[in-house]
Amino acid sequence: MKQLDQIHTFAKQLGLSNLAxxxxxxLPEAISNEEFLIRCLKDEIAYREDRAKQRRIKQAQLxxxxxxxxxDTTAQNGITDWQLRQLAALNWIDGIFNxxxxxxxxxxxxxxxxxxxxxxxxxxxxxxxxxxxxxxxxLKTQEISRNSAARLKWIRECQLLVIDEMGYLPVSKVEAxxxxxxxxxxxxxxxxxxxxxxxxxxxxxIIGDPVLTTAxxxxxxxxxxxxxxxxxGWRVAHREVIFDESNLNKN
Ligand code: ADP
Ligand code: MG
Numbered sequence: 001m002k003q004l005d006q007i008h009t010f011a012k013q014l015g016l017s018n019l020a021x022x023x024x025x026x027l028p029e030a031i032s033n034e035e036f037l038i039r040c041l042k043d044e045i046a047y048r049e050d051r052a053k054q055r056r057i058k059q060a061q062l063x064x065x066x067x068x069x070x071x072d073t074t075a076q077n078g079i080t081d082w083q084l085r086q087l088a089a090l091n092w093i094d095g096i097f098n099x100x101x102x103x104x105x106x107x108x109x110x111x112x113x114x115x116x117x118x119x120x121x122x123x124x125x126x127x128x129x130x131x132x133x134x135x136x137x138x139l140k141t142q143e144i145s146r147n148s149a150a151r152l153k154w155i156r157e158c159q160l161l162v163i164d165e166m167g168y169l170p171v172s173k174v175e176a177x178x179x180x181x182x183x184x185x186x187x188x189x190x191x192x193x194x195x196x197x198x199x200x201x202x203x204x205x206i207i208g209d210p211v212l213t214t215a216x217x218x219x220x221x222x223x224x225x226x227x228x229x230x231x232x233g234w235r236v237a238h239r240e241v242i243f244d245e246s247n248l249n250k251n
Contacts, residue, residue, distance in 0.1 A: 003034040010041035014048070053124075059154050060127040066114035076108055078229035087112065087225075090120055093160055093191045098220055101195045103229025109195035112227075113162050116193055120160050128155045129162040133169050139178040155182070160191045167198040167206045176207045180216050187219045194220070199228070 004023055011020040068088040073081050078101075086092070087099065099116070101109035117129045128151070130138070138155075141148040155161055171179065186192060198206060200221075204213040 003038060006038055007034060007041065010038070010045060014041065014044055053121075056124075056126055057121055060117060060121055060129055062114060062117055062121075062127075062129050064114055065118055066111045067118065068112075068115045071108060071111060071115065076229055076231065078103060078107065078227050079112070083227070087116065088119060090116070090123060090125075092225070093120060093125060096188060096191055096223065098192045098194070098224040100193070100220065100224060100226045101229060102199050102226065103197070104231075105197060106235035107229035107231055109229060110164055113164055113193050113195050117160065117162050125160055126154075126158040127160045127162070128158045129164065131164045132166045132171075135163055135182075136171055136175045136179065139182060140175060152182075156185065156190075158190055160193065161186060162193040164195050166194050166196040167202065170206055170208065173208060176209060176212055179207075180212055183216055183219055187222075192220065 008020055008023040011017075011023060068084060071084065073079055073084055079087075092099070101112060103109055114129070117127050120127050138148045138151045142152050143149075183192065196203075200217060203217065204210045207213045207216065
C-alpha cells in the first residue's frame with residue numbers, strides 16, 4: 001500500500017492525472033510491478049528536474065562561474081566572513097532583498113555577483129545575469145527583436161536579476177526610463193543585485209535625471225544591503241606578468 005501511495009504521489013507530481021486518479025484500482029495487478037513502476041517514475045522525475053535545471057542555466061547567461069569559496073575576505077574590507085555567509089545562504093532572495101556592490105574596478109564585485117547567481121541556480125532559482133549595457137539593449141529592442149522580448153519575459157519570471165557594471169556607460173533619457181520601468185515592475189517581486197563603480201551620489205550622472213534617480217534608488221534601496229568595496233583591486237595586487245624577473249635566475 002505504501003508503494004501505491006508513492007506511485008500516486010509521483011504520478012501527481014508528473015501531471016499523469018489518469019494514473020494518479022486510478023492508482024489504487026491497480027492494486028491487484030500492481031503487486032509484482034510496483035517496484036518497477038516506482039523506479040520508472042523516479043527516473044522520470046530526476047530526468048525532468050535535470051532538464052529544467054539545464055534550461056535555467058542556459059537562460060541565466062552567466063558569463064563565467066565564480067564561487068564564494070574562492071573569495072578571499074581577508075583581501076577585501078568591504079565584506080566580513082559573516083556577511084559572506086549570509087550572502088551565500090541566499091534566504092534574502094526569498095525575502096526579496098536587493099544587494100548593491102559599490103567599489104572601484106577589480107575589487108571583487110562581479111566575482112560575488114556571479115557567485116550569488118551561480119549558487120542561486122544550483123538551488124533552483126530562476127536567474128538572469130547581464131551587464132547594464134546588455135540589459136539596456138534588451139529593453140530598447142524588445143519591440144523589434146523576438147530574442148529581446150523572450151529575455152524580458154524570462155527576466156519577469158526570475159527570482160533574481162543581476163545587473164553588472166552599472167555606471168561604466170551613461171544611459172540616454174529613453175534608456176533610463178525603460179530601466180526605471182523595469183525596476184518598478186520587479187519591485188517587491190524579484191531580488192536585484194547590482195554592481196557599480198559609482199556610489200549613489202554618482203548615479204544621477206549615469207541616469208542623467210536627478211528625479212528619476214531618486215525614484216529608482218527609492219525602490220532599489222527599500223529592502224537592500226549595500227556593500228562598499230575599496231582598495232587597489234585584486235587584479236593589481238595579483239597581477240601576473242609575462243616577463244617576470246624572478247624567473248631570470250632560473251635560466
Ligand atoms: P570588479 O567586478 O569589482 O571589477 P572582479 O570581481 O571582476 O572585480 O575581480 C577581478 C578579478 O579578481 C576576478 O578574477 C576575481 O575573481 C578576482 N578577485 C577579486 N577580489 C577577490 C577576492 N577578494 N578573492 C578572490 N578573488 C578575487
Ligand atoms: Mg566587474
